Amino acid sequence: MRDTKESRLLLVLLIAVAFALITVDIRGGENSPVDGARRGAATVFGPIENGVSGAVDPVGDAVSAVRDSGGRHDRLAALEKENAALKAKLGSDDRNRSRLSQLDKMLKLAGQGQYGIKGAQVIAIGAAQGFSWTITIDAGADDGIRRDMTVLNGDGLVGRVTTVGPGTSTVLLANDPDFTVGTRMEGTDELGFASGQGDRPMRVQLLNGKAEVKKGDRLITFGSEADKPFVPGVPVGVVSRVDPSGGDLTRTVYVTPYVGFTKLDVIGVVVQAPKKDPRDTVLPAKPKPAPTPTVTVTVTPTGGANDTSGRSGDGAGLPDTRGTGARDSQGTGEPDPQSTDDQQP
Template identity: 85%
Template structure:
C-alpha cells in the first residue's frame, strides 16, 4: 500500500474510532455496548488463538526448559562446591580436634614432669635420611632446638634430636636399632638399657640378672649426664614378655612402647630439663580393675509346687486322722475284750453256785 494522502487520512480515522470505542467501553463498565462485539470476536477468534497457542507452547516450554536447566545446572554446581567445601571443613575440623587432643596430652605430660618444651609438627619421615627410623620436624636452631635433645609426645618417649637445621630438625625414633636409652623400672627401680627393634617391642637388658619382673611392669627414662640426650622420668613403655633368667648376669625383657611411631603428628622437644627427677609421676594412671559382678539367685515357688505341698499336707492330715481312728478303734476293742472277759468270769461263777445248790438239795433229800 502506497503512502498517499487518502491512506493517511484513513489511518487517522481508524485510530480515532479505536479511541472512541475504548472510551465508550471504559465508561460503560459491565453494561458496555461493546461487550456484545467482544463476545462475538471471542467466539470467532478464540479457536484460532487456542490453535496458535497449542502450536507455540511447546516451543516456549522448550525455551523455558533450556533456560531453567541452565539455572538448575548452575545451582547444582554451586551446591556441589558448597558440599565439597563443607566436607573439607569437616575433615579439617576432625584433624584439628585430633591435633588439639594430642597437644593437650603433651602439655599435660610436660606440666606433670616440669619439662620446658617446644612444640613441633612432623613434616616428613625417614626417606631423606636413609632406611633408619627417623622423622623431620618443623623446628630448628631458630626455635632453640639443639642436638641430643629429648623428644616426647602425649604418650611418652618419641626419640632424640640428631640433626638440626635453621628451620627443621631430624629426630631418631626410639624404635630404631641404633637407638639406646637408659631405663628404670617403676616398681623395683631396676636399671637397664632399651634398644629399638623396628616394628617389634623394645629389647631391654636389665643389669640385674635376678631381677623380679612381671608382665605389665612399666619403665621410664633414667636420665643422662647433664640431661642430654635424655631427661629423666619420661614414660617408655610396659613389659609384654620376660625371658627366663638362666643364671646370666643380665636379663632380657621386651617392652611395648607407649608412643605410636607410625602415626606421629604433634611432638615436643624438651628445651629445658626439670629441676628434680619426676620419678614415676609422668606415667599414665593405671586402669582400675573391673569388679566381678555378684549374681543373686531368687527361688520363687511355682503354682505346681504349692499345689503339691498342699496335697502333701492334706495327705498327711488324712494319714494322721486314720491313725487316730485306728488307735481309737483299738482302744474300744480293748475295752470290749475286757467286758467279755468279765462276762465270762461271771458266767463261770454261776455254774459253781448252781452245782453247790444241787449238792445241797441232794443232801436235803
Template identity: 80%
Template sequence: MRDTRESRLLLVLLIAIAFALITVDIRGGEESPVDGARQAAATVLGPVENGVAAAVDPVGNAIGAVRDSGDRHDRIAALEQENAALKTKLGSDDRNASKVRQLDTMLRSAGAGQYGIKGAEVIAIGAAQGFSWTITIDAGAHDGLKRDMTVLNGEGLVGRVTTVGPNTATVLLANDPDFTVGTRMEKTDELGFATGQGSRPLSVQFLNGKADVKKGDRLVTFGSSGDKPFVPGVPVGEVVRVDPSGGDLTRTVHVRPYVGFTKLDIVGIVVQAPREDPRDMVLPKQAKKPEKPKPTPTVTVMVQPNGDLVDGSGKVVGNINEKPGASASPGASPDASGNADTAAGDAANEQELS
C-alpha cells in the same frame, strides 16, 4: 638425554657414588663425614618443607603459641593457659580437634614431669639421607633446638633430635634399630636398655638376669648425664612378653611403646630438664581392677519328725510349727532365725501339697 653408552656409564657411576656415600654415612654413625652436607641440605630443604606444610595445613602457625612453656615456677599454669588459647585459635573441625587433644595431652604430661618444652608439628616422615625411622619437624636452631634433645608427645617417648637446621630438625624415632635408651622399671627400679625393632615391640635388656618382670610392667626413661640425649621419667612402654633368662647375666623382654610412630603429628622438644627426677609421675594412672564379688554363704536346714529345723552342725534353729513372726528357739542367731522362717515356710507348703 639420549640412551648412549656415555649416558649409561654416567648413570652407573652416579649409582656407585650414591651407595658409597650411604656406606660411609652408616659406618660413620653420629660422626659421619657427610654430616655437614646433611645439615646444609636441611638448611636448603627445610624452608621448602615448611612452605608445603603451611600450604596444606592452615593451622600450622598456631603451633607456635605453645613453643615456650613459661617460667619454671609457673610452668603448669602457663601450659594450661597456652592450651586454652590454642583451643580457641584452632577451631572445631575434626582435624583441628585432634590437634587440640594431642596438645592438651602433651602439655599435661610436660606439666606432670616439669619439662620445659617447645611444641612442633611433623612436616615430613623418613629422610633423604638414609633408611632410618625419622621425622622432620617445623622447629630448628632459631627456636632454640640443639642436637641430642629429648622428643616426646602426650603418650611418651618419641625419639631424639639428630640434625638441626635453621627452621627444621630431624628426629630419630625410638623404634629405629639404631636407637637405644636407658630404662627404669616402675616401682622395682630395675634398669635396662631399650632398642628399637622397627614395627615390632622394643627389645629391652635388663641388667639383672633374675629381675622379676611380668607382662603389664611399665618402663620410663632412666635419664642421661647432663639430661642429654634423654631426660628422666618419660614413659617408654609396657611389657608384652618376657623371655626366659636361661641363666644369662641379662634378661630380655619385649615392650610395646606407648607412642604410635606411624601417626605422629604434634610433638614437644624438651629444652629445659626438670630439677628433680619425676620418677613415675608422668605415667598414666592405671584403672583399678574390679573386685570379685564375695560368695554368699548358704545354710542347709533339715526338718526333724517333731518339726524342729536343724542346721548342718546339728543345732536347732527353729520349728515349722511356730507361727509367723514368732521368735526363734533359744540359742539361734538372728540370721539363722531368718533362714529358719524361710525353711519352715517351704516345709509347710510341701506338707499342704502332699
C-alpha cells in the same frame, strides 16, 4: 509468491491499510468502527490460536528451561561449594579438637615432669638421612631446637632430634633399629637398654640377669649425662613378654611402647630439662582391676520338725511295735511272756 514489482506494490498497500486501520481503531476507542470486525476475527481465529498455543507450549517451556538452566546451574554450583566448605570446616574442627586434646595431654605430662618443651607438628614422615623411622617437624634452630634433644608427646617417649635446620628438624623415632635409650624399671629400679624393632615391641636388655620382672611392669627413661640426648622420667612402655632366665649376665624383656609411632601429630621437644629427676611420677595411673563378682549360695532346707515322711525328727519314723507279740518289749531279746500268742495251749 515471486518477488515481482506487483507483489512489492501489494505489500506496501497492505501495510498502508494496516496502519490506517490501527490509527482509526486507536482514535475510535471503545466506539471503534473496526471493533465488530475484531470480535469476528477473534471468534474465528481464537480456537486456532489456542490450539497452536497448546501445541507450542512444550517448546516454549523447553526454551525457558534452556534460558534459565544457566541460573540454576550457577545456584547448584554455589550450593555444592557451600556444602563442600561446611564439610571441610567440620573436618577441620574435628582435627583441631584432636590436636587440642593431644596438646592438653602433652602439657600435663610436661607439667608433671617439669620439662620445658617447644611444641611442634609433624609435617613429614619416612626415610631421611638414611634412617628408616623418622619424622620431620616444623621447628628448628630458629625455635631453639638443638641436636640430641628428647622428643615426647602426651603418651611418652617419641625419639630424639638428629638433624636441625633453620625452620625444621628431623627426629629419629624410638622404634627405629638404630635407636637405643637407657631405661629404669618402675619400683625395682632395674636398669637396662631399650632398642627399637620397627613395628614390633622394643627389646630391652636388663643389666641384672636375675632381675625379677613380669608382664605389665613399666619402664621410663633413665636419663643421660647433661640430659642429652635423654632427660629422665619419660614413660617408655609396658613389659609384654619376658624371656626365661638362662643364667646369662643380662635378661631380655620386650616392651610395648606407650607411643603410637604411626599416628604422630603434635609433639614436644624438651628444650629445658627438669631440675630434679621426676622418677615414676610421670607414668600414667595404673588401671584399676575389674571387681571380682561375689557369688552367694543360699541353701533352702527341705525338711524340719513338721516333716513326718520317715525322718526321725520326732520319732514318727520308728517301726510300730504295738500288738506284735513276736518281739521283745522288754529289750531282752526273748519272747514276751505276756504275749497272748505265747499262752496258747
